Amino acid sequence: MTKTQKGKGRFLSGNEAAAEAVRLCGPQVIAAYPITPQTTLMEKLSEFVAAGEMSAPCKLLLVESEHSAMAAVMGAAMMGSRVFTATSSQGLLYMCEMLNYVSGSRFPVVMANANRGTATPWTIFGDQRDSFAMRDSGWIQFYVESGQEALDTILQAYRIAELPDVMLPVMVNIDGFTLPHTYDLVQVPEQKAVDAFLPAFKTFNKLSLEAPKCMSFAYGPDYHLESRCLQQKVFDEAVGVIERVDEEFYGLFGRRYHGLADTYRCEDAELVLAVTGSAAGTTRVVVDKLRAEGKKVGLIKVRCLRPFPAKFFASLNSPQNSCKVLGVLDRNISFGLEGGLYTDAKASMYRPGAKINTLGFVAGLGGHDVSKADIEVMFGKLANLAEGKPEEEHQFIGMRWA
Amino acid sequence: MTIDSKFQFSDLSDQELLYGAKTCPGCAATIAVRLALKVLGERTFVCVPACCLAATTNAYPQVSFAVNYVVTAFPATASTIAGMAAAAEMQGLEDVTILGIAGDGGTADIGLQALSGVCERNDNVIYLCYDNEAYMNTGIQRSSSTPWGAWTTTSPAGEGERGKTKYRKNLFDIIAAHRVPYCATASVAYPMDLMEKVAKAKAIKGARFIHVHAPCPTGWGYSSEKTIEYGKLAVESGLWYLAEYENGEMKLNLTPKTFKPAELYLKGQRRFRHMTEQDYKLIEENRDREWDLLKERVKA
Numbered sequence A: 001m002t003k004t005q006k007g008k009g010r011f012l013s014g015n016e017a018a019a020e021a022v023r024l025c026g027p028q029v030i031a032a033y034p035i036t037p038q039t040t041l042m043e044k045l046s047e048f049v050a051a052g053e054m055s056a057p058c059k060l061l062l063v064e065s066e067h068s069a070m071a072a073v074m075g076a077a078m079m080g081s082r083v084f085t086a087t088s089s090q091g092l093l094y095m096c097e098m099l100n101y102v103s104g105s106r107f108p109v110v111m112a113n114a115n116r117g118t119a120t121p122w123t124i125f126g127d128q129r130d131s132f133a134m135r136d137s138g139w140i141q142f143y144v145e146s147g148q149e150a151l152d153t154i155l156q157a158y159r160i161a162e163l164p165d166v167m168l169p170v171m172v173n174i175d176g177f178t179l180p181h182t183y184d185l186v187q188v189p190e191q192k193a194v195d196a197f198l199p200a201f202k203t204f205n206k207l208s209l210e211a212p213k214c215m216s217f218a219y220g221p222d223y224h225l226e227s228r229c230l231q232q233k234v235f236d237e238a239v240g241v242i243e244r245v246d247e248e249f250y251g252l253f254g255r256r257y258h259g260l261a262d263t264y265r266c267e268d269a270e271l272v273l274a275v276t277g278s279a280a281g282t283t284r285v286v287v288d289k290l291r292a293e294g295k296k297v298g299l300i301k302v303r304c305l306r307p308f309p310a311k312f313f314a315s316l317n318s319p320q321n322s323c324k325v326l327g328v329l330d331r332n333i334s335f336g337l338e339g340g341l342y343t344d345a346k347a348s349m350y351r352p353g354a355k356i357n358t359l360g361f362v363a364g365l366g367g368h369d370v371s372k373a374d375i376e377v378m379f380g381k382l383a384n385l386a387e388g389k390p391e392e393e394h395q396f397i398g399m400r401w402a
Numbered sequence B: 001m002t003i004d005s006k007f008q009f010s011d012l013s014d015q016e017l018l019y020g021a022k023t024c025p026g027c028a029a030t031i032a033v034r035l036a037l038k039v040l041g042e043r044t045f046v047c048v049p050a051c052c053l054a055a056t057t058n059a060y061p062q063v064s065f066a067v068n069y070v071v072t073a074f075p076a077t078a079s080t081i082a083g084m085a086a087a088a089e090m091q092g093l094e095d096v097t098i099l100g101i102a103g104d105g106g107t108a109d110i111g112l113q114a115l116s117g118v119c120e121r122n123d124n125v126i127y128l129c130y131d132n133e134a135y136m137n138t139g140i141q142r143s144s145s146t147p148w149g150a151w152t153t154t155s156p157a158g159e160g161e162r163g164k165t166k167y168r169k170n171l172f173d174i175i176a177a178h179r180v181p182y183c184a185t186a187s188v189a190y191p192m193d194l195m196e197k198v199a200k201a202k203a204i205k206g207a208r209f210i211h212v213h214a215p216c217p218t219g220w221g222y223s224s225e226k227t228i229e230y231g232k233l234a235v236e237s238g239l240w241y242l243a244e245y246e247n248g249e250m251k252l253n254l255t256p257k258t259f260k261p262a263e264l265y266l267k268g269q270r271r272f273r274h275m276t277e278q279d280y281k282l283i284e285e286n287r288d289r290e291w292d293l294l295k296e297r298v299k300a
């Protein structure tokens, strides 16, 4: 990361940083419903709207549920307005039906999701089972590591979502409670810079008094398959767009996140751990420690779950790549199989005679801490496998019983 | 019947804004929507959830509405139009109507929560519920607006079974209890009254609700030319009423001096075919209780 930082450094929580991003992007309509740990984000936005501090006039709809929040922002998007909503956990699950409406009709809704486990067992604490459950809803999904990245990713999210070639909704996942409620120094860009990066929202995909139309059409079987094929193609397109927008962002703001997946000390790494969200920070520290001990370890930070960095994972399998064992840390689980990220990573790398061995780790569910010690244990297991010692392919890490 | 709206029937356009819907012949839902759109005009944005109307008015690349028209999820009519209205306001769109149209299921059952939200916030929308008294699109299942005793596929009638065993929910009361600026019941059998109410709603700002009785030949089991006849009989026998709630006051638009026997309305419909004299009596007793309550509230 370069040292050029434009804007003001302020001490903000992850939710406040996200709210600052939304303020700067100036949606015309926000609809939201409170849920821990998202609530302080929506409260901050309420303050901004009430004080007239949004960068553009904004109507805040205090709806009676998350289903309605997503339906309302869809309604506003149908009229051609830039929109925002935020939720978490049960709220995200409650929105599920509308997530698919929004993506199928290609409305560029941007949403922050403060990740939290899903009941039961009832929990207000963090994991990513909420957003992973919505993996197939047709949304671009980002995972962020810090409040700064939450702010920057929301700016990027609007830019990506609203590009005429993309027109996809974007979910920015912010690990609860770790990020939304932790205070950190955050660079808040200046409005002018944001305006230069994010043009006013214009779209052809809206209702019009001059040329009335029908939206969210029913498709018979004769068109449906083709429409889904086009939707898939847009996700393929989005891969390049996400990388390009990140570069553009870097040019203007001096910060970048490297497209779909970032790496840390992977150049000659033989044991590599892939993670999403806040666990990246902890893993960096552990990588530094193990490197100091002479171990060839590295970190992959998966920034996008959809589109998935499939090419990136496939490249780990090339003969030139130093990686011998890939571990994947999942803060979610698909019962009856394994962690979701692990499945996707393996599928992306698969080819006959693949050289890489893999291990899937499930940890940090329902607020269970993912400690440095846990990460070290994971690297230890990767080392075991590299040395030919047996390891179960799929393991829970950090349990009170082993 | 008083006409205190600016709407003149001589102004009524011969332009059809709903055309070619694939509804059954005699479908009252279509009539209600056609008439409403004639009053509301071209600057209307229509939103319809899953229901007969949505299923029969759009299938890519064909569409029956000549105005802007969106389809939304079954529970989401009110919430979707809330967002549309918010956007219209923020964009400074003048003189437009944001209109939600949903069936009784989409309104009184799965969409009630979102509708309550719209009414509480007084969002600037018109919500029209066409009530065909069951889930017709999915093949005639009971809703909370299905009347007592009616056969549906989920409230069977036959050996030992007597159709729906619960009374219908009073949607008009529920919406009026939100103290919205305007709320009315109507019937396709009284088109003048219906259009006046739509015109009145159009002239008001805020959350407006119109509950239209909409006989359904397919679901109720009668031949399609009798839609208006059954709509009239429902009102004349006191089993449906025409009312308005405005400025905190309720009024009846039509009070039959004497009710026609319920049997006249019930006996020709397949869904009530299993009914006995005793059932007719029970229905009339319940009707009289309801009207006593109604009249008390109108007086007060």
Ligand SMILES: Cc1ncc(C[n+]2csc(CCOP(=O)(O)OP(=O)(O)O)c2C)c(N)n1
Binding pocket: B050, B051, B052, B053, B073, B074, B075, B102, B103, B104, B105, B106, B107, B132, B134, B135, B136, B137, B138, B143
């Ligand atoms: C969430 C959800 N649940 C169930 C359905 C299935 N469904 C579609 S239309 C409908 C019934 C509609 O009934 P009503 O609102 O009365 O309209 P009608 O079909 O009678 O015109 C049902 C149950 C659905 N589309 N979405």
Ligand code: SF4
Binding pocket: B022, B023, B024, B025, B026, B027, B028, B029, B030, B052, B056, B132, B136, B137, B215, B216, B217, B218, B219
């Ligand atoms: S089933 Fe009833 S409501 Fe549905 S289209 Fe036919 S007549 Fe109309």
Ligand SMILES: [Mg+2]
Binding pocket: B103, B104, B105, B130, B131, B132, B133, B134, B135, B136, B143
């Ligand atoms: Mg119905």
